[in-house]
Amino acid sequence: MxxxxxxxxxxxxxxxxxxxxxxxxxxxxxxxNINLFYTPSELIEGKGKDLEKPSIGQKLRIGGMVVPGSVKRDENSLFVEFKLIDSGPMVTIRYKGILPDLFREGQGIVAQGTLVQSDVVEAFEVLAKHDEEYMPEEVAEAVKGIKHEKPKYNSNYGN
CATH class of the missing domain: 1.20.5 (Single alpha-helices involved in coiled-coils or other helix-helix interfaces)
Known part of the structure; x- marks a missing residue:
């Protein structure tokens, strides 16, 4: 050569x-540093054809509907705990901070955080949809077919 x-x-x-x-x-x-998106069903049952589950301590994003009546607030701190559901099992979300103004029970949200138990996510960010028409594609696909009631507001408020 x-x-x-x-x-x-x-x-x-x-x-x-x-x-x-x-x-x-x-x-x-x-x-x-990759944050994978999961629904509550995928988190509990596994994602994809291999039913791969995230490991404890993994950072992830999870989206679904806030279960009506599940929001528990600590009176002495900013700690909030609520349940999230899609068409299957529920997942508990723990968050310490101020929730978005648009956060409500029965509404779609996306939480970003760390998996601390197989069905518990410690969130460091909670995002709520900004109007009635918009929902992230991943969340809309995850909650397709779920029937939920919107919170009832007291129409006699202020009277």
Whole structure:
């Protein structure tokens, strides 16, 4: 083999090895920061054809409907606990902070947090839909077919 061709071949192989190792290291570093979306059913029963469940301590996003009557607020702090449901089992969400103004029972939300038990998520962010027409595609697909009652408001308020 010509010395010039040999030098080019070695340079190309070195570049390919360097590039592939850089991509591999980047993907390895990012795998801990990927927030996967789950519904309550997928969280409990598993996701996909392999029924893969998230591990305890994994960061994730979960979306569904807030179960009416399930919101429990601590009187002495900002701690809130509520249940989330889609078409199957319920999941408990724990959150410490101020909930969005649009947060209501019987409404679709998305919570981002860490799985602390197989059916409990410790959320660090809770997002509520911003109007009656909009719902994230993932949440709309997850809650398809769920019937829920909207909260009843006292029409005699202020009278």
């Amino acid at each position: 010509n010395p010039r061709r040999k030098k080019r071949l070695i340079t190309i192989i070195a570049l390919l090895l360097g590039l592939s190792s850089a991509v591999g290291l980047t993907l390895y570093a990012l795998q801990e």
